[in-house]
Amino acid sequence: MTTGQRQSAGPDLPEVEAETRTVRPEPAPPPRPAARWTRWLAPAAATAVFAVVLALVWGDPIPTWWNFRIGPWIDSAEEWIILHRGDHWLFRWGFDPLARWLHNLVQWNLNILHFLTWPGVLALVVVVAARVSGIRAACIAALSVFVIGGLGLWEPAMITVALILVSVAIVLALGLPLGILSARRPAFERRTRVLLDAMQVMPAFCYLLPSVLLFDIGYPPAVIATVIFALPAAIRLTVHGLRGVPDRMVEVGTAHGATPRQSLWKIQLPVARPALLLGVNQTINLALGIVVIAALVGAEGLGQEVLAGLQHLDVGQAFDAGLAIVAVAIVLDRLTAGRPLRAERAFRRGRTPERARAEMIASGLVVFLAVVAGKLWSSGVFPTSINFSLHDPVNNVVEWCRDNLRNGVPVIGGTGSLSDFTVIHLLDPIRDFLVDLPWWAVVVGITAVAWVTTANRRVAAVCAIALLVVAGLHAEGAASGSIWVDTMDTLSQVLVAVVIAMAIALPVGIVAGRSDRFFAAIRPLLDAAQVMPAFVYLVPVIGLFNVGRVPGVIASVVYALPPGIRLTALGIREVPPETVEAARSTGATNWQILTKVQLPLARRSIMLGLNQTILMVLSVVIIAGLVGGGALGVDVVYGLTKSQLGLGVEAGVAIVALAVVLDRITQGWAAGVRGVGGRSEVPRTIRASRTTVQEQLEMETA
C-alpha cells in the first residue's frame, strides 16, 4: 500500500514491499510517437478476427450449445447430497465429525467467555491491549467493551466473538502455511490465484446454504463461510509480508549457515511480522463482515439482532447491533494489531526479565480478581442500569431525514427526484446500451478496450475468456430470463456506483491527504463504514431513495467509499515533501501544487483506489439485489432460497467473472501509470483497509 517513504521509516522497521503479482510480463514500454500506429495494429487485427469469428460462428443471440451446464450439474450434486446426508460414509466420517468439532470449539470459547463474566472479559481486554498496544489503546478497548454492554447486547456479542475467534484461528492455521508455500513457489501462487479471487468475490450467499447441507445449521456453516471468505486475505498478506523481506537479510542468514527452516522461522517470519499482523487484523474485519449472513443459518449473535431490526424496519435496533459489531471490531483490533511497533519499542526500552514477570503476575491477578468480582456481583450479568442505547435518537434522525430530505430541498429537489434522475439519465441509458448490443460485440469491445488501455495482451485474453464464460451460463429462472442480460444490468449499476463513489472519494481523499487533522478526524468514520453491516442502512436508504436500483447503488457507494478515500489520501501523502517544497519555492500556488505536482504523482495510488472501489461495489451486488437492484444480486438470492442452487451459483460465477474483468483492466491501468514508488502494488487483499499497520507507519512517519 505504501511505497517510497517506508525506506525512511527507521532501521528497525522491515520494508514491507508490495506483492509482485505473478509473472505477468511488464507492460509494454511507453510507445515512441513514431511507432504509435504499430501499437494499435496488432490488437486491432486480432480483435477484428476475434469479432468476425464470434459473430459468424456463434451469432446472436448466444447459441444454446455454448453452455457450461454448471447449473444442472450443481443441482444434481445437491440432490445427491440431500438424499445421502446422514447415512453416507462421507458424512458419517467426514462432514458430521468436522461439524461437531467446529461446534464444540465455538461452544468452548463461549463457555470461557461466560466463565470470565463481563468484568473478567473487561480486565482481560484491558490487560492484553495495554501490553500489546499501549495504554491509550487499552482505554479505547475498555470503552468499547462498555459500549457493547451498555447497548444491552452483551450475550449476542459474546456469541459473535466466540465465532470470530474460532474462524480467525482456522483461517490463520490454513493461511500461514499456504501463504508461505505461495511465497516460495510462484507457480503454486499463479495456479491458485483465480481460485482466491473467486473465494473473495463470490457472494457468501452462494456457499452458505450449500454448507448447511454439508455441515447442518448453527456455528459450523457460519465458520466455514467465514473461512472461505477471509482465507484469501490471510494467504495474500502472508505472501505480501514474506516477499517484502529484503533479499540481503535472507542472504546474510544463508551466509552464516542458516538452514532454509531457520531462515524461515528466525529471519523471514519475524521480519514479516507487521504484514502478518495486518493479515490477522484483516481476517478479523472480513470475518465480522459475515456475521449478519451467518445469522440466517442459525448462528445467532449480533447478526440476529441486525436482522430482527431489519424485519420490522426498526433502524434503531439494527443500528445498535451494528454499533456493537463496530465495538467488537475495535476491541479485537486493539488486541491484535493496535500499535504493535510502538509497543515493541517501549518494551525494548525498559524491560528486564524481572519486570516482565512482575507485570505478568500483576496482570493475571487483575484478571483473577475481576473474575471473582464478576462472580460475586450479580453473577456476572452486565448491569442493565448502564444503558446508552441509541435506539430512539437514531429512529428520530431517520424519520427527520425522510420527512425533510425526500422532497422540497432547494435546488436539487430532494432525494426522491435525485433518485429518479439517476435512473432516467444514468442507469437506464447505460443498461440499455449494454443490453442492446449483440453479446459478441460486448465481448470484443471490452477485450479491445482492455488491450488498448493496458497495452497488455494477457489482460485482454483474460477478459475475453471471463466474458465467454458468462456467455456460457444458461441457468433457468434468471431475473430477466438470461444470465447474460442480468450481467450487463449489474455491470451498468456497478459502473454508475463506481463513478459516484470516485466523485466523492477524490475530493475527500485530496483534502484528507493534505490535512493530517482532517484525515485523523474521518478515519474512525471510514473504519465504522466498513464494519457496520450494510443491512443496517438499507432501510433508511430505501426510505430516502425510491425502491429500485438506486438504493442498491447508494448502499454500494457507502461501502466502497473508504478504500477510495484512503488510497487517494495515501497517494497525496506519498509525494515526497522535497518535491512539494521545490514546487513551492518556484512560486507555485496551492492549486498549482495540487494539480501539477501532487495529483499527477498520486495517480497510481488513485488508480488502485479505483480498483478497490470496483471490487468493493461488486462484493455488495447481492446487498443491492436485496433493495431492488435486481439482476445478478436477485438471481443469487432467488436461486438459493428457492433451492435452485444451480441458478445461484451460476449468478455467483458471473459476478466473479465481472470482478476478474474489471480488476485486471484497472490493475493494468495502475501498472501502466508512472507515479511515486514505481513497482509497488496494492495486494487486493487490503480491500477492507482499516487501521492497518502500514497506514500507521505512514502516520508516524508523516
Place this chain on the structure above:
Amino acid sequence: MNRSRRLLLCAVVLALGLAALTACGSSSKKGTSTNGTTAAGGAKTFSGSVTLAVNPWDGSAANAAVAKIILEKQGTTVKLRDIDENAVWPALDSDTIDANLEVWPSGHAKDIDTYITQKRSVVDGGLLGPDAHIGWYIPKFVADAHPEYTSWEGLKSDAAAKYFATAETGSKGQFLLGDPSYVSYDADIIKNLDLPFQVVTGGGEAALITGIDTAFKDQKPLLFYFYHPQWANSKYDLVTVKLPDITPACTASAANQGNDGKYSCDYPTDHLQKVISAKLETKNAAVFDFLKKFNWTEDDQNAVTTYKNQDGLTIEAAAQKWVDANETKWKAWLT
C-alpha cells in the same frame, strides 16, 4: 521472556481446561434434571427436550412461544432457534430442529417434495389453522380516490399505467414485488391479462414494506404484492385488488409452479401447515402428538402478535397472556 511466555501458555491451557470442565459439569447437570421431571396433569408423560424453529416473522414467533410455554408447563424443555425458513429443511432432515410450526406451502413446493414425499425424513404435521393469502394490494387512499383500481379490469388502461408509473418503469405502471423467493405469478398475470404494468423486484420483505411506508408518507400511488397474516396489515390501511377467480387451468398451472407461464388468476389460498422431523415420533411421542394437534385460528395468532406490536409486550409475555386466557383451547392439544 521465553519463560514468562511459557507461564502464560500454561495459565491459558489451565483456564481452558477449567472452563471446559465447568461447562461439561453444568450441561450434564441440566440434562439429568430435565429428563427426571414428569408431567403434572394430562394423561401423557412429557419429558426430554425439543427444538422449534422460529422464522423471521411474528406469526412464526407467536406459534413457537405459545408452544414453548405449554410444553414447559408439562415438563419438556423447549429450545427456540431463530433461522431462515429455507435453512430449516436440512435441519429438520438431520433432526437438529424438531419442528417448524408455520410453513407457507406455496413457497416450499420443492422442499415438501424432496423431504416429505421422497426422503420421508420430514413429516407433514397437519394444518396450523390460519389461512394465508397472497394478493395484489393498493393503499386505502388510492382506492378511495380511484375505486376503479380495486379490480384488475380497472388497471387495464393507459391512465392506470400512467398513474402507477415510476422512473424505474417509464411508460408502464410499476408493480412492486418483495422477496423474490416468495411464490409469485405476477409477471405471468400481467402478461396474460394484458395489463400495462411491469414488475419491479424490491428484493426483500423489508424493501417492500419500506416502499409501502414511503407511499403512505408521500401519499403516492403504489400497486404491490402483499399477503396476510403479516404485521404491517394492522399498521397500514390496505385494500386488495380483485383478480379473476381461480380456474382449473390456473390450478393446473400452480401445481406446476407456474412454469408454463399460463397463470392468470387470483392466488390460491395457502393453508399454513406444520412440519415435523420424522425422528421425533420415536424420540418423543408425547411432544410429537402435541405438535400435530397444535391448531389455532388466525384470530388467536393475531391476538398474540397484537399484544406484541401494539401493547409493546415481549413475545414471551404476549404468548403467556394468550395462554392464560385460553386454557380450554390448548388443553385439547395435550390429550
